[in-house]
């Protein structure tokens with residue numbers, strides 16, 4: 001039975017190890033269709049009726065990902081001791097091992113290991129990753145560059161039964177790899193130091209925060225007093241495993257998944273008069289304020305604080321059942337503020353989505369409850385996307401960003417979007433998309449002008465204009481009498 | 485119950501095996517209970533013979549077919565212990581053994597399997613596994629030393 005050619009056996013061993021280590025050897029494996037078995041032949045030999053055995057055919061395991069930054073931090077200890085302990089989230093039955101330091105959400109299955117430099121594995125039950133010097137290029141994901149400039153590859157040696165055994169080792173250099181993907185379009189260095197204050201983290205507000213994180217915005221202040229409920233999950237970026245958590249914490253973690261270097265501060269407080277000072281303190285450090293709350297009182301409070309702090313703000317909202325939505329951009333003193341908007345267009349300003357019992361309570365009469373009628377995520381996201389883009393434009397306003405060419409296009413203060421021609425609204429008779437090139441239709445953005453109110457009680461001179469109206473001199477008004 | 489697409493896919497799989505130099509393997513239909521399986525005898529480079537058995541799952545080709553070594557049985561490690569005793573073993577590249585104690589070769593993990601993989605490729609991997617196994621017997625080294633992996637292209 002074992003008519004083994006010792007030369008063949010040695011060649012097969014070398015060829016298999018060459019495949020395993022991804023180094024060319026002097027022999028390679030082929031499947032000989034005539035002999036119907038595997039044979040080793042000299043590298044470069046051409047065999048009729050043979051299939052080359054590629055790395056793919058011997059591919060049976062997954063990938064192990066290490067944090068380059070973490071290894072750099074550990075480098076003094078690693079060069080001194082030869083070993084540093086580490087752990088991994090194990091995904092898909094061990095198909096992917098991701099170093100815990102890279103994980104915002106860890107897997108339920110954790111595998112322990114050790115990283116070795118010029119040292120032997122200490123404990124057989126650990127996944128041992130051995131760093132070996134290489135002359136690989138630094139752009140290769142499989143190559144780690146040490147603080148002293150040497151290049152290394154990782155090799156997994158032993159393994160515990162449930163861990164990966166022969167596994168590709170990849171080094172995740174998170175920040176440079178993410179920046180590279182954004183850099184052609186965005187000034188990542190500018191955005192990294194910008195602060196977005198996001199107040200209200202429902203479906204729309206959470207989506208805006210995440211889009212800004214993907215663009216590279218580096219600092220977030222999150223304000224929301226709600227917890228994620230089961231009913232939220234159909235719309236909110238947070239999923240079923242996050243139910244019960246404060247939305248500020250859910251969104252913080254989602255931001256960290258997209259931008260691991262972000263600085264995120266959270267305040268699980270309501271946007272109301274009780275927290276006025278706390279929120280005012282956040283507004284003064286924000287480069288952009290994004291308001292995703294649904295009730296007028298909270299928007300007007302934030303408006304007041306933003307105008308006082310001269311902070312640009314964006315107010316987004318969906319109409320009832322998200323048949324459409326609107327965005328108001330406020331550049332204090334330069335464009336209408338939310339108070340101007342409410343005074344100028346009371347109907348538009350009051351058509352809000354009722355997406356929670358709290359919202360319903362805000363506008364319900366005690367004898368006539370208002371139904372909770374949230375729209376689809378699908379109908380909220382166009383508005384959130386637009387809002388994120390407008391926010392980005394504000395953040396790069398003082399730079400020479402290519403995005404700045406858009407500033408001339410997005411010149412209106414108020415933006416309107418309709419998802420459907422809702423019966424009973426002024427939009428009910430809008431023509432179908434196919435029939436209209438001039439008339440207004442659904443699924444288009446409309447930028448709409450209206451004037452700032454010089455007599456606005458928030459951003460204008462309300463008192464002065466009243467005084468003028470009554471022929472009074474504000475500086476010469478008589479003092480008020482003492483009350484009883 | 486098999487769809488006509490499944491039945492013709494299995495017929496084609498058999499033809500590929502015959503035409504691509506894998507005629508030691510065939511796809512069979514067991515008409516008594518209307519089940520399908522593929523089987524045959526693989527011969528290693530050193531001349532050892534291994535009987536392979538692949539029951540076709542009802543979800544094939546979306547579902548991954550398991551591949552068992554039915555002979556030699558039990559299949560032993562270099563140290564003489566049974567491979568099947570360790571169940572799922574990454575060091576040996578095996579999945580849960582058959583209830584009869586047959587070793588299941590890890591050819592594709594469920595996470596990587598897709599309907600575009602033909603049985604010929606599965607049997608080719610079985611041949612690779614057998615060569616790695618014989619190297620393990622000769623050297624005592626883990627199979628992992630002889631079988632490489634590939635990362636997903638990011």
Ligand SMILES: [Zn+2]
Pocket residue numbers: 336337338339340341453456457458459460
């Ligand atoms: Zn105003």
